Amino acid sequence: MRQPNWVPAGTDLEKPNAARMYDYYLGGSHNFEADRQMARKAVELWPELPQIMRANRAFLRRAVQHLAESGITRFLDIGSGIPTFGPVHEAARRVAPGARVVYVDNDPVAVAHSRMLLEDDVLSSVVQADLRYVDDLLARPEVSRLLAEGEPVAVLLVAVLHFVPDSDDPHKLVAALRDALPPGSALVLSHASLEGRPDQAGAHQDLYRRTPTPLTMRGREAIEAFFDGFELAEPGVVYLPEWRPDDPQAVGPHPERMTGLAGVGRLP
């Protein structure tokens, strides 16, 4: 297994960054000109992007709420970015007030921001680690403490695996996470998909190729394979708005336009 470098990656604000672009799509101002320029270009090419991001955020909230209602009180949010808009700890604590959350991101700026935000939250912690070095991630004290007590943990890989290229073997990384989880744990996953809007996929991937975090959209089969070893919760792997909507009316006539595929799996 590879080891991360001694020194974390630099913080080049001249380069667009996926976490801050995501914040921009959601209407936030936690971003810099380079992020906004790239995000504006993306929206120009694909005007529905902000809605897709909101649909993704809504899925995250519904999934966390669902798991909290089923009794899970521990959450590991990998690729948490800048968690201002409906963060996991808020969604979870509406149901389970004592829920513990470990936020993980590899972007030093997002991590620094999350730490400021969660300074006074004793039940949350923030870890800078990289999913691609999964052994290192699991060995971090905050993460291993969360897993050590044998209580079920919900791992969130929401809109993050499409930033892991095939050369890093994301399925192997997810399997490594799965093997580290106590029984009854859960996997929450959403992933940019080639399906739904195949016409947009190419240009969008091209655009992200210019960022430090290029995008790899995947097909349904590859996305479903991430749930190997898990039992898929109803309704399985579906388009973002279709996963347990608050109101069946809210799904809208074209859920496939919200091109992300999403699902929740549970370990027996």
Add this chain to the structure above:
Amino acid sequence: MSGGLPVGAGSTEGLRGEWARLLGGNHGAAVHPRVVDSLVDRTAELLDRARRARPFDPAPARQAGAMLVDAHFTDPELLARAVEILHRQPAADGVGPMLAGAFAAGWAAALRERTLREQEAIRLAADTARHGVERALRESEARFRALFESAAIGIGIGDVEGNILAVNKAIGEIFGVGPEDMSGRRVGDLVHPEDTPGVWEAYGDLISGKREYFQVDKPYYRHDGEVVWTHLTVSLIRDADGVPKYQVAMLEDITDRYRLQERLRHQATHDPLTGLPNRAAFFERLERLFEEPEPGARFGLCYVDLDGFKVVNDSLGHDMGDQLLTAVASRLDAALTPLGHMVARLGGDEFVVLLENCRGEQEAVAAAKTVLAALAKPVIVGDHKLAVGASVGVLERRVATTTPGAAVRAADLTLYRAKEAGRGRWTLFDPKENARAVSRYAVSVRMPSALDRGEFFIDYQPLVNLADGSLAAVEALVRWRHPQLGVLGPEEFVGTAEETGLIMPLGRWVLEQACGQAADWVARFGDRAPQLNVNLAVRQARNAGLVADLDRILRTSGLQPGKLQLEITESTVVGPEDEALKSLHGLVDLGVSLAVDDFGTGWSNLAYLRDLPVSGLKIAGSFVGDLHDPAKDTHLGWRIVSGLVSLAHTLGLTVTAEGVENRADAERLRLMGCDWAQGWHFGRPVRPGEIARRIAEANLPEAVDLTE
């Protein structure tokens, strides 16, 4: 817009309904529906209050706008629709526009605050992150610097132009200077005359990017002029684009280890008493001469023994004897080493002078005379003035004609002849005298029992077909592992064996062994097994029982007679009435073929050759050997060889050239039509296993060129 205040709660409900639809649809349900519900309640209530209050108070409407922003309702589209809804609400006194304006102002002010706050937050986060990275870099840099500075091994960094950029403390210690004295120097200044050959070529390859690193033991001059030996590793560092950028040298001081090694090496190769190279060093040097000799290379040996040393030792004591030996050694060293000769002490009072690239007998004899002259004056040891004489055995040979062991033995025996002839003189090696000496001293006495003791064995030398390089035949050559003299070749004992009659049982033993071996090769390799050549001594040929013996041997071994060729010498048959002739015809009748060996040395009557039942002729090795004798006419030599080949072909005989030692001669012989050849170029006599390996390898698809 209506002029009056609406009546009843219906209109509030109307605002709330529209408000709920506006907020509920905007977030894509990112916020829990109940959160949105309570936000709708709070803001609708505030707006309703503002609508009704008199005098008009913009504060609740502003607050409602701010609350929406706080709940992430920041989409400008939402503001437009909210203003539109508020405008549509009935309000008294024309406060509608003021209500919408206050709401919008509250929303805008909150958004502005929020934007500034978030910008400040993300900027702060970026700074924090950058400081974190910088601190990690500084710590990492500090770790590396500590590693560099405190490393026990010397580390130096230079650019690829050869400028030394930085060195650590350990390097300063190795070179006996402060680190600052090294920076600014150039790698090229660090040359040392004892540098391993090729090290600077390796360095050139490294800085030009042709190799990534090299390792070598390298000496340097210290600042104080002393030499320090290091184990050096130099590695190349490239930039991100792969362009050579820096070189890193790591040096370990191995001076003590090196000096110890040198001392051990010196001790292993030098005589502790006289400081001269010892027996091991002498043999190492001699054997190296034989490894890859130039064609025609010659060498000389002077085997020196002091006359009457034993008397000195016995009468004056070992201490005096040792002093005498030391004095003799230094005289020999002073007289001969400057001439380029090696002087070694073999043990006791025996010394040897080795002449490499000797130009002929005269030079070896001159060396022997120098030895005697050096010892002519008496040696003063303590109070004694000792006259030391010496005897010298001189041997001067072509490298290709002998072996190191045989040469030293021959020189030793020549020395004894010098001693016998009266001391204080040199004697030149003589092959006949040598053979006689061997037999006299050691052979004849021991030989009768040697066969029973299993002291004989057989090596096989390849005969190669010049046309295609294939292995045509092998000649069986008997050897005697003599307990005192070492391994003796046939030329050293066969004469004696003939004289004593021992040649009969020995010859029979050789035939039995060799035929058994040849039959084994046929069984393993079929047609690819070579023909077997065995020498037949004159006395064997004249033995009436030879044909019956051989018939029995062939039957027992199972070797087809056609695979056997017997080599006879010209002197085997001396006339048409010779009784040997009958035996030879009997052999041919068995199906065995005959060849004349060493042809051209026996002054034979060519007329008899026609009548002999032979099918092959082997040209004596001296003919090819003479081609490289500077004293002889090479052109004439080749014409003689060519004439012998023609003669053999005229008689319908297969002709083999012996003593072929290089590729050029082999090629020339091939071109003049010589059939087979034998000699060191094609392979020395070897153990049978080696021959089997050669047969097996010749079968490989890419059969190697045996003339290589």
